[in-house]
Amino acid sequence: MIVQQYKEMLGAKSVIRTLSEAAAVRAKEIGPENVFDYSLGNPSVPAPPCLKEALLSLLENQDPMSLHGYSPTLGIPSVKEAIAESLNERFDMHYGPEHIFPVSAAAAAIAHALRAVSEPGDEVLTFAPFFPEYHPYVDLTGAVLKVVPADTAAFQINFEAFSRMLNEKTAAVLINTPNNPSGAVYSEETLTKLADILSARQKEYGHDIFLISDEPYREIVFDGKKQPYVSKFYANTISCYSFSKSLSLPGERIGYLAVNPACPDAATIVNMCGQISRGIGHNCPTSLMQLAVAKVLDQTADFSIYEKNRNLIYDCLTDIGFEVVKPAGTFYIFPKALEEDAVAFCQKALAYDLVLVPADTFGCPGYFRMAYCVATEKVERSLPVFRRFAREVYGK
């Protein structure tokens, strides 16, 4: 018989998908250029030219037998070595290739990390606002996702609530900085305090609590700043990285999991990932993409467009009178809606062809997300519409 658990999931339609479908219908009516679709977190800048060069060079110069051949279960050694070296140089870490596990992007990294350190019934804590896919990622392993309420003042961490919710059943804490949907970048102070609390609780409970750090936006930080490297703050850290956003290739499913060498089980966890792969049908990311990204590890797409869009939108929204924390990175902004019910707010915005996502499923009701990975020209045209919407509907 087909399995009810998955069949029943088909009924629940994602808010983002519903909105983006409504936007597509409207685009057919009035032309896509007139729909201001801020719903999807899809990179809007092309992959850097060096990626194409790397792919072409591999295809032209490497023997197809080795190029397209099986990757070892734990990843191609030269690729693991290159990733370790790049991380060590950039973040003053001490990774060896044995601490690196290439994966099919962040979803696969998190799938492996969760299975390595949590069992059915264990609790995994995350912080609102959070990426809604964390629910299926965690729930379908049998562990239980618990959401710590947001620190809406700065979208750092609500430590008071966090300390209260940590308990003996906590196997892992899942964080995402720079954050989808808030655009917040956890500070050194936040990460230090987080590590201190986790260290104390590990001791108190007599078991490990792992920090699973979901980092696809690590490179997208504005104003010349950088994301402090999470793993530096806490030994039991599993970093889950994806090149999807940094190289603008989300369809190519390539990233890695890196376990802090200071974690006593670091190399064992990577070896365990090879076993976990057998159960979930992972079997390495593609050889071609492993070899290609290894050639362009320290490159990124051009993120200046995201920063420009952030500035335009933030200035306009604050001018209108929105309550909004200035995003320090990513391509998201997370303002408070102009009425308590963000779903109603976004519904009303839709009448102005503004496609905004209410944040209820991000664990933060009353807020909405805008993904400003769109053309700057379109952002500019949307701002007067925003002003009109706020004035006509909310008297702002």
Add this chain to the structure above:
Amino acid sequence: MIVQQYKEMLGAKSVIRTLSEAAAVRAKEIGPENVFDYSLGNPSVPAPPCLKEALLSLLENQDPMSLHGYSPTLGIPSVKEAIAESLNERFDMHYGPEHIFPVSAAAAAIAHALRAVSEPGDEVLTFAPFFPEYHPYVDLTGAVLKVVPADTAAFQINFEAFSRMLNEKTAAVLINTPNNPSGAVYSEETLTKLADILSARQKEYGHDIFLISDEPYREIVFDGKKQPYVSKFYANTISCYSFSKSLSLPGERIGYLAVNPACPDAATIVNMCGQISRGIGHNCPTSLMQLAVAKVLDQTADFSIYEKNRNLIYDCLTDIGFEVVKPAGTFYIFPKALEEDAVAFCQKALAYDLVLVPADTFGCPGYFRMAYCVATEKVERSLPVFRRFAREVYGK
């Protein structure tokens, strides 16, 4: 804490890997050209030139935003359409794109299929000899793999044992034809009888029994023959296909799952796969590979080398006096060892630099597997060594 289940799996070393490591050590001593390594099922013919052309053309001509962008969860529509059309034309089927789910090769296809139709505690039946990875594939879902003893006369199906082992807990039957390790190709007669039994038992038990058909060797059949298309024989069939062998690109992790449109839940199962993906971190195979294989669906690598090797080895082994069923496809041959203990037999062969795999882990003790995806020149040099080994050790 790290999860013991996976940690404990690290202790169990694969026989194939142990042998291939011994072969690598010996290769360093006497040169790789003098080690006759028949242990690994790694394609030995290059990908066809049309694949490289397809990849280059995509990289040169397609906008990087669409080329490397997110694939929809259920696969790229044009790719699904092309796969359905190709299958319909070749096998007289009636697939629509809604019945096709692109995956990261056969391991991922099986991971999705198992989760769609079996739950923890259910039984999944397979037939010896079988690919040993079926154990982690099934065991790690919580279902239980039961192995039907081999039909050693022809390596078709031992129906007497099968009928006895089928029961109310059977959720799925997992088959692999052309077969690794036997090289057997299930006949129309075998598939008809299998379907008849399954249909009767479905009725008797009042629930579906799915046939999961693992088909990475579907195109590698010798003597101008073809593998009868499994799904034609039984409506509740989920075909798990990989291009790894047909296009010689096992590292690129690309294949698909196709559900027979005659299965009442066909489209639902594909939709469920999209949900299963969220739990196991799959999220589609790479966009580039999806688009590339869609351009070369009806092409294959040149398999004439495998057939030539099959003939050379089969003729020599039968001449020596081995009991062996002539493989009708794949790049494996599966003879009976010259003593009851195939592990001891393979150990003795190793002293002659012949790397053979005892079939205990394939569920067929007393037999051994040779993967003849090696250069024909090497096969030719190995045959006199085989003769000397059989003569000196077994007086053949």
